[in-house]
Amino acid sequence: xxxxxxxxxxxxxxxxxxxxxxxxxxxxxxxxxxxxxxxxxxxxxxxxxxxxxxxxxxxxxxxxxxxxx
Numbered sequence: 001x002x003x004x005x006x007x008x009x010x011x012x013x014x015x016x017x018x019x020x021x022x023x024x025x026x027x028x029x030x031x032x033x034x035x036x037x038x039x040x041x042x043x044x045x046x047x048x049x050x051x052x053x054x055x056x057x058x059x060x061x062x063x064x065x066x067x068x069x
Contacts, residue, residue: 012038015058029052031052051069
């Protein structure tokens with residue numbers, strides 16, 4: 001959740017992004033992380049056998065057979 005300077009209300013960050021308390025903007029999740037819920041204070045790490053290769057992902061993808069992350 002963030003609030004722009006001099007704003008009268010706060011807004012939830014979208015899936016794939018997060019904001020720390022007191023932030024004035026949302027930050028996209030980095031590769032290897034994701035966020036599947038709005039308004040969160042951090043991103044989640046992909047679990048073993050999954051990956052996210054781009055910024056701003058809202059889920060992780062399973063690795064192909066015989067591949068690992």
